[in-house]
Amino acid sequence: MTRSRRFVEWALRHGVALWAVALILGVPAFARTAWLYAHLRSELEELLPTESPSVVALASLKRRLGLHKYLGVVVDAGSREALPVAESFLDALADRARAYPSGLVRTVRTGNEAEVEFLKTHGALYLDVSDLETLRRRVEAKRDYEVARATGTLLDDTQPPPTIDARDIRERYEKRLGRSSSGATARYTSPDEPWSVLLLELDDGGASAAGARDVVNRVKADVEALRTALPRMRGMRIGYAGDAAIATEELSALVADLSWSSVIVIVAVVLVIVLYYRWWRSVLVLLPPLLLATFYSFGLASLPPFNVSAVNSNTAFLASIIVGNGINFGLILLGRYVEERRAGTGVHESIARAVEGGGAGARAPAS
Numbered sequence: 001m002t003r004s005r006r007f008v009e010w011a012l013r014h015g016v017a018l019w020a021v022a023l024i025l026g027v028p029a030f031a032r033t034a035w036l037y038a039h040l041r042s043e044l045e046e047l048l049p050t051e052s053p054s055v056v057a058l059a060s061l062k063r064r065l066g067l068h069k070y071l072g073v074v075v076d077a078g079s080r081e082a083l084p085v086a087e088s089f090l091d092a093l094a095d096r097a098r099a100y101p102s103g104l105v106r107t108v109r110t111g112n113e114a115e116v117e118f119l120k121t122h123g124a125l126y127l128d129v130s131d132l133e134t135l136r137r138r139v140e141a142k143r144d145y146e147v148a149r150a151t152g153t154l155l156d157d158t159q160p161p162p163t164i165d166a167r168d169i170r171e172r173y174e175k176r177l178g179r180s181s182s183g184a185t186a187r188y189t190s191p192d193e194p195w196s197v198l199l200l201e202l203d204d205g206g207a208s209a210a211g212a213r214d215v216v217n218r219v220k221a222d223v224e225a226l227r228t229a230l231p232r233m234r235g236m237r238i239g240y241a242g243d244a245a246i247a248t249e250e251l252s253a254l255v256a257d258l259s260w261s262s263v264i265v266i267v268a269v270v271l272v273i274v275l276y277y278r279w280w281r282s283v284l285v286l287l288p289p290l291l292l293a294t295f296y297s298f299g300l301a302s303l304p305p306f307n308v309s310a311v312n313s314n315t316a317f318l319a320s321i322i323v324g325n326g327i328n329f330g331l332i333l334l335g336r337y338v339e340e341r342r343a344g345t346g347v348h349e350s351i352a353r354a355v356e357g358g359g360a361g362a363r364a365p366a367s
Contacts, residue, residue: 004356012348026292029299033319036298039310040254041209069202071215071244073223076237077194085232087187090198092230096222097198103205104215110198111187131169138164202244209251212244254313265320269327277338286330294322 011018049055073093077086090110097108124132141162148154188197206215219240227233266287273282298319301308311318333354340350 002356005352008348008352008355012351022289022292026295029292029295031299032302033295033298036302036308036311037258037316039210040251040258040316041310041312069207069212069244069247070242071200071202071212071219072241073198073200073219074239074241075196075198076239077196078236080194082232082236083189083194083196085230086194086196086236087189089226089230089233089236090196092226093219093222094198096226097200097219100215100218101205103203104211104218105200105206106203107201108198109188109201110196127169131172134169135164135166138162138166197241199242200244206244209247212247213251216240216245216248254316258316258319261317261320265323269323273331277334279338282334282338285334286327290323290327290330293326294319297322 073090075086075090077083087110094108094110097105119126127135142164145154145159145161188199189195200215200219202212202215205211223238227238270283270287273286274280298308300306336354336357337350340353341347345353
């Protein structure tokens with residue numbers, strides 16, 4: 001008796017036990033596979049090896065500057081008369097965002113208060129050197145005049161006091177910038193369109209793709225709740241901008257692509273098998289071992305020494321590739337089995353001949 005026949009007899013004799021062990025091992029393998037796909041990453045650096053120069057440089061830059069991602073909530077009020085309603089809505093949304101769990105959102109802003117405060121303190125840093133020198137001469141002249149008048153050493157009492165008025169300098173900068181530089185605090189509201197914006201700066205916990213998705217989902221839930229509570233918001237359009245929204249859309253698109261590709265692969269494989277063999281039970285023969293083997297592959301990859309902890313936009317499609325290539329072995333064996341059965345051979349003998357005669361063909365794709 002050949003080795004193949006002895007193996008077939010042993011497998012048939014212990015078939016129940018073998019399937020029981022396979023299914024028991026399949027539970028943790030499925031869990032690890034689901035865990036890997038739950039940690040799906042769509043960041044650009046995930047597409048390159050961790051030791052590549054660009055990834056190393058990007059990691060160094062992030063350590064030095066920190067992760068800064070933003071989410072903008074944009075409200076199109078429809079008309080400038082409706083802008084106060086949109087701004088009140090964003091104020092209420094800002095209050096909710098400030099109550100998010102620690103580590104998700106660093107700052108919540110509806111206007112340029114921080115910039116105005118910075119310019120009040122450090123605005124002189126942005127003046128031309130010649131304008132600073134002009135201001136200094138005016139201040140010194142005013143100082144000398146007041147000292148001379150206070151000490152009685154002013155030579156000409158009719159001399160008008162020097163001025164330190166800087167309106168000429170301000171007007172020159174306003175003309176250069178094309179807008180008022182009065183420094184007044186303003187909301188993030190467009191002067192030309194009926195749009196207003198709420199800006200959220202994400203903290204370290206919200207900077208990753210998964211964290212950004214969490215923040216975006218929270219914001220969207222609060223937007224829907226506030227829209228329901230504020231009837232005047234009906235009819236206004238609300239959109240999302242910023243790298244946090246982009247990262248979330250990319251991740252959602254990747255998940256959708258994975259879902260569709262998996263469904264298409266499985267349906268196409270099942271359809272081809274049924275149409276070719278004209279035997280619907282062939283699906284039950286092929287798919288369970290194939291799916292278990294796929295789960296085993298990802299489960300083993302997550303264990304030492306491989307320690308794969310996540311999948312990216314490239315490796316996430318390996319499931320479809322494993323299914324598409326891994327089914328070749330089963331198809332060859334099934335083809336030999338169906339051929340023997342249609343020739344009138346018994347079930348056990350057909351299995352033995354399929355394993356014995358199809359082994360070379362099953363090994364060929366791997367060689």
